[in-house]
Amino acid sequence: MWYKTDAPQKAQEKLAPEVAVKNFDEINAGLSEAEARFEAQRCLSCGNCFECDGCFGACPENAIIKLGKGNRYKFNMDACTGCAVCYEQCPCHAIEMIPEPINATTNA
Ligand code: SF4
Ligand code: SF4
Known part of the structure; x- marks a missing residue:
């Protein structure tokens, strides 16, 4: 932290x-x-990102992209492995982890 x-x-x-x-x-x-x-x-853990760069610095895959002051970040889901390091270290719980949707169609 x-x-x-x-x-x-x-x-x-x-x-x-x-x-x-x-x-x-x-x-x-x-x-x-x-x-x-x-x-x-x-920190009151209000759930609002205050651009501390914690997730940006902690991501081992460089999957978090800074959008500039006041614009927060976006996540490159192609690079993200779902390790949850960003989620674990966010001081105000601004990041939510959700299960990845499973594609029901298969190539047989
Ligand atoms: S999402 Fe959390 S860890 Fe990432 S910059 Fe915002 S407050 Fe910091
Ligand atoms: S879950 Fe892991 S890989 Fe994905 S953005 Fe967060 S720290 Fe990076």
């Missing part, structure tokens, strides 16, 4: 209920700048 995605959410300090009911102070204390930066860098 090129990315560490298992990072816990930062907990915010909160006013105790018995204190909160006696004033109008913010109940949630918020995050410090360092904590906010950490939160912003946590």
Whole structure:
């Protein structure tokens, strides 16, 4: 894995209920700048490709083709062996593996 995605959410300090009911102070204390930066860098595994190049770099068959910034990638299915390395290492689960359709017709 090129990315560490298992990072816990930062907990915010909160006013105790018995204190909160006696004033109008913010109940949630918020995050410090360092904590906010950490939160912003946590991967939420949202399923959207963010063009990290992990699959592109990991594919042993060079079957993944970069389409340029903002255009993501395409897969050369003629070169792909279905090894699932790209799928395994994708930090946000943007790649789905599906069974290859079996051609029912045979040449007898
Ligand atoms: S599909 Fe996953 S591994 Fe590949 S570039 Fe996108 S986020 Fe990275
Ligand atoms: S399944 Fe394997 S060969 Fe196919 S694109 Fe992914 S890493 Fe490359």
